[in-house]
């Protein structure tokens with residue numbers, strides 16, 4: 001069943017980064033985003049990555065994005081669920097959302113996805129830090145107008161987290177679809193930045209009798225709380241088995257995305 005559904009939701013290959021026409025494709029190596037003044041990591045350049053694999057892995061293992069844009073001269077940064085297909089990012093919301101109303105005409109957008117991996121307690125305040133993996137992706141936001149693409153994108157919104165779930169649901173009504181705005185952004189530039197080193201003190205400070213540690217941080221799934229109004233006999237479907245108590249959310253989300261949209 002999954003294989004059949006994949007056929008309807010997979011990205012066209014030209015957006016997979018595998019087409020020779022794709023400007024993000026480098027000749028010899030794996031596909032990489034173009035690097036310029038906008039996305040070149042200057043501060044701690046050694047932590048920067050631009051290849052599709054790293055950027056997409058960090059996107060697909062995240063559930064929450066922060067969408068930044070300017071309205072009337074003010075920067076706004078809106079947290080939202082999102083999903084990726086090829087080099088395109090989608091997000092959605094109510095038609096009355098200020099964010100979505102302001103992102104209809106190709107406005108420039110920066111989308112950030114962050115994995116907060118640890119707090120780092122060093123031997124001086126200056127070296128206190130965090131381990132993290134994050135992505136900043138840049139592009140121009142557009143409303144998905146085509147009814148078929150919109151319907152497909154809304155299916156992706158659910159199935160990206162819960163593969164196969166749309167097929168188990170009551171079908172969306174046209175009224176529900178009309179009340180929803182879907183926005184997409186083709187990634188024009190992107191960078192990933194990764195710090196994964198724990199405590200990094202100045203050499204002379206290691207001799208100090210001061211406690212230091214890396215404090216790992218994880219977002220973990222809690223015990224599922226079934227809806228109190230479930231009809232009797234309705235069981236939790238097995239395609240939700242990946243979402244079990246104690247499992248890191250990132251692991252479950254990565255697995256779900258891979259099952260639904262392997263690219």
Ligand SMILES: Cc1cc2nc3c(=O)[nH]c(=O)nc-3n(C[C@H](O)[C@H](O)[C@H](O)COP(=O)(O)OP(=O)(O)OC[C@H]3O[C@@H](n4cnc5c(N)ncnc54)[C@H](O)[C@@H]3O)c2cc1C
Nearest residue numbers: 038039040041042043114116130132134135136191192193
């Ligand atoms: C959880 C977390 C905690 C952090 N805490 C701190 C902190 O306390 N202090 C601090 O100075 N920095 C912190 N950072 C790093 C911070 O995100 C910036 O990388 C850093 O402040 C440098 O910013 P800049 O604009 O000077 O970088 P520049 O190197 O000038 O940025 C140039 C380009 O590099 C890319 N880039 C920069 N930062 C990131 C990033 N994080 N992820 C992806 N691409 C990036 C973007 O494309 C950006 O346009 C933290 C990051 C995370 C994820």
